[in-house]
Amino acid sequence: MPALDDILQQKLQLLAAKQQRREMVETEAREGVRVRRGGKEFISFSGNDYLGLSRHPEVVAAAAEALKKYGAGAGASRLVTGNHPLYSELEAALAQYKNTEAACVFGSGYLANLGTIPALVGKNDLILADRLSHACMLDAAKLSDATLMRFAHNNIEHCRMLLEANRHEFQHCLIITETVFSMDGDRAPLKVLAALAKEFNAWLLTDDAHGIGIVKSAPADIEMGTLSKAAGSYGGYVCGSKTLIDYLKTAARSVIYSTALPPATIAASIAAIKIMQQENLGEKALENARYFTNLMGLGKAESAIVPVIVNETERALKLSATLEEKGFLVAPIRPPTVPENTARLRFTFSALHAKKDIERVTEILKEALSASSSPLHAGI
Numbered sequence: 188m189p190a191l192d193d194i195l196q197q198k199l200q201l202l203a204a205k206q207q208r209r210e211m212v213e214t215e216a217r218e219g220v221r222v223r224r225g226g227k228e229f230i231s232f233s234g235n236d237y238l239g240l241s242r243h244p245e246v247v248a249a250a251a252e253a254l255k256k257y258g259a260g261a262g263a264s265r266l267v268t269g270n271h272p273l274y275s276e277l278e279a280a281l282a283q284y285k286n287t288e289a290a291c292v293f294g295s296g297y298l299a300n301l302g303t304i305p306a307l308v309g310k311n312d313l314i315l316a317d318r319l320s321h322a323c324m325l326d327a328a329k330l331s332d333a334t335l336m337r338f339a340h341n342n343i344e345h346c347r348m349l350l351e352a353n354r355h356e357f358q359h360c361l362i363i364t365e366t367v368f369s370m371d372g373d374r375a376p377l378k379v380l381a382a383l384a385k386e387f388n389a390w391l392l393t394d395d396a397h398g399i400g401i402v403k404s405a406p407a408d409i410e411m412g413t414l415s416k417a418a419g420s421y422g423g424y425v426c427g428s429k430t431l432i433d434y435l436k437t438a439a440r441s442v443i444y445s446t447a448l449p450p451a452t453i454a455a456s457i458a459a460i461k462i463m464q465q466e467n468l469g470e471k472a473l474e475n476a477r478y479f480t481n482l483m484g485l486g487k488a489e490s491a492i493v494p495v496i497v498n499e500t501e502r503a504l505k506l507s508a509t510l511e512e513k514g515f516l517v518a519p520i521r522p523p524t525v526p527e528n529t530a531r532l533r534f535t536f537s538a539l540h541a542k543k544d545i546e547r548v549t550e551i552l553k554e555a556l557s558a559s560s561s562p563l564h565a566g567i
């Protein structure tokens with residue numbers, strides 16, 4: 188029998204041969220959108236800290252104060268002794284911000300989906316997911332034991348077809364989608380989906396990980412999201428009716444069996460939500476994204492995320508390396524994170540990007556693109 192390490196070495200080599208091996212690179216966040224990597228400083232177009240709140244003085248001060256006052260860790264799960272007083276303050280702020288009756292904070296966005304979806308549907312139920320739904324929604328769907336079907340991206344007609352053909356065979360039905368798609372930056376037709384869900388007696392769950400703080404989304408039965416992106420902190424949440432939240436707090440396994448978030452993290456999230464309510468930094472991030480799409484001749488950005496789809500993985504990796512040489516970090520995204528032959532550069536825009544940096548990165552990108560031959564696609 189080969190040893191574990193031998194088997195894993197083979198797997199790693201196979202991934203490397205397919206250009207699918209991922210490696211972590213040490214990266215240090217600096218002022219604004221600057222990061223430090225390998226002794227060099229870069230302007231990053233890769234982070235999800237869209238509003239620059241992770242380093243905002245009020246957010247950092249709130250976290251530092253909570254750290255001193257309450258210590259580093261929560262010490263237990265929320266149902267034991269970890270349900271720190273700051274939790275209810277954050278949940279009230281989130282419910283108000285999202286305009287819902289109540290909210291439940293989870294350890295992360297991943298854990299929010301992993302806990303919520305299996306708490307709501309099971310063996311005799313149906314989940315209809317947009318094809319491009321985030322990995323954690325699909326993992327949660329698998330964990331739930333419900334039957335999972337996927338509809339073509341943002342394709343209402345396909346979703347309706349699946350409902351018409353299958354809804355009657357199942358007890359409950361949950362439709363899941365993202366508000367802003369993480370790798371494409373486009374938005375779901377939420378109002379139409381909500382009406383469709385109602386028509387077929389289904390529930391709608393939306394993942395607002397990349398929407399919160401940037402663009403407002405139409406209401407859904409279950410509004411999930413993260414505090415780790417625009418809020419600049421860490422943690423996940425679900426907003427909805429008081430009954431939904433009461434139920435999740437007693438039934439979502441990722442809440443029950445995992446330690447509560449550190450008080451400093453909760454304090455940072457509270458401060459961040461307050462700033463998001465007072466200042467419209469999201470508008471600035473969106474404006475920067477639109478400045479870029481305008482300069483590039485791409486369709487108008489619908490969010491802070493803009494993909495430049497170049498198809499081949501190798502081309503995406505090369506373009507990213509060229510930009511890096513010139514001082515800009517832009518993440519190359521490849522299969523299996525995105526569908527085959529849709530490798531891309533994923534640009535994310537922050538409220539803190541300067542116009543001149545956007546102009547410069549566009550210039551370099553245009554030059555690199557014209558040096559390589561195949562045509563450029565915006566969107567899939």
Ligand SMILES: *Cc1c(COP(=O)(O)O)cnc(C)c1O
Nearest residue numbers: 295296297321369394396413415
């Ligand atoms: C990032 C992300 C998550 C996970 O949130 P974390 O707080 O990072 O665990 C979930 N859904 C989508 C669409 C995301 O982009």
